[in-house]
Amino acid sequence: MENFNLHDQHVHSHYSKDSEQPLIPYIENAIAKKCRYFITTDHLDLDSPFSLEGDWDIDFEQYIREITDLQRQYPQIKILKGIELGYRNCNYQTIAKRFENIAMDLINLSVHYNDFIDYYQPYYFEKYGLDKTLKIYFDNILEAITNYNDFQVLSHIDYGFKTAYLYDKTTKIENYQEQLQKIFEVLIHKNKALEINTKVQSIFPIEHTDYLLKLYFQMGGRKLTLSSDAHQLKFYQNLFDKYQLLIKNNGFHYLCYFIQQKEYHYSLDD
Numbered sequence: 113m114e115n116f117n118l119h120d121q122h123v124h125s126h127y128s129k130d131s132e133q134p135l136i137p138y139i140e141n142a143i144a145k146k147c148r149y150f151i152t153t154d155h156l157d158l159d160s161p162f163s164l165e166g167d168w169d170i171d172f173e174q175y176i177r178e179i180t181d182l183q184r185q186y187p188q189i190k191i192l193k194g195i196e197l198g199y200r201n202c203n204y205q206t207i208a209k210r211f212e213n214i215a216m217d218l219i220n221l222s223v224h225y226n227d228f229i230d231y232y233q234p235y236y237f238e239k240y241g242l243d244k245t246l247k248i249y250f251d252n253i254l255e256a257i258t259n260y261n262d263f264q265v266l267s268h269i270d271y272g273f274k275t276a277y278l279y280d281k282t283t284k285i286e287n288y289q290e291q292l293q294k295i296f297e298v299l300i301h302k303n304k305a306l307e308i309n310t311k312v313q314s315i316f317p318i319e320h321t322d323y324l325l326k327l328y329f330q331m332g333g334r335k336l337t338l339s340s341d342a343h344q345l346k347f348y349q350n351l352f353d354k355y356q357l358l359i360k361n362n363g364f365h366y367l368c369y370f371i372q373q374k375e376y377h378y379s380l381d382d
């Protein structure tokens with residue numbers, strides 16, 4: 113049994129356009145929770161057709177300067193470098209250039225929109241129809257993980273599904289099993305991890321997550337991360353006990369974490 117607690121691996125700070133959270137309270141909280149590592153995965157979403165405030169870019173120079181200083185200040189925890197990379201078919205071949213000089217520990221890949229649908233907005237589900245929009249959404253994820261290789265984790269597979277579900281609670285993710293299987297197949301084949309995102313999961317009944325875990329496990333998927341997608345300190349490691357138990361009860365023996373993009377395992381067995 114590890115003598116440390118697994119750190120949260122999907123965390124936003126003031127380097128994300130949609131968060132104002134400073135780093136110090138996060139780091140002190142992670143230390144208090146006996147984490148050996150701390151990481152932020154701020155948004156890098158370039159060329160969004162929907163963003164009114166332009167690119168969701170990161171001031172990498174300031175970021176590196178700040179975490180270098182904080183590492184000196186808090187030697188009892190190792191501060192890792194991460195990112196949430198928003199996939200976009202027009203720039204996926206060049207987007208990594210934006211951070212090519214930084215040794216990233218973890219890249220979480222996510223799909224928030226395509227050329228004509230912002231999956232955060234119910235408007236598009238209404239415009240194109242729920243079922244059709246969800247089919248396009250899962251196709252976009254499949255396209256992202258097929259085309260792109262330089263990532264370790266697929267973030268919030270049910271991000272777009274959540275918008276549809278909030279719009280119509282009778283919508284079931286089971287209806288997209290065929291597409292989910294294709295996504296899992298690619299993840300497994302490419303040795304990538306699937307993220308269980310507690311921010312999204314908290315919207316659904318537990319059966320939703322249970323279904324995803326069972327399908328992934330049946331297909332041979334073993335690599336998972338458990339992450340909160342916190343944009344504020346109070347959500348750091350939110351609902352971890354509940355979902356860690358669910359993951360364990362589905363037969364998984366470990367959770368993954370990443371250092372220098374290399375996979376390590378955190379045991380779930382007592």
Ligand SMILES: [Zn+2]
Binds near residue numbers: 222268
């Ligand atoms: Zn996201």
Ligand SMILES: [Zn+2]
Binds near residue numbers: 122124196341
């Ligand atoms: Zn996020």
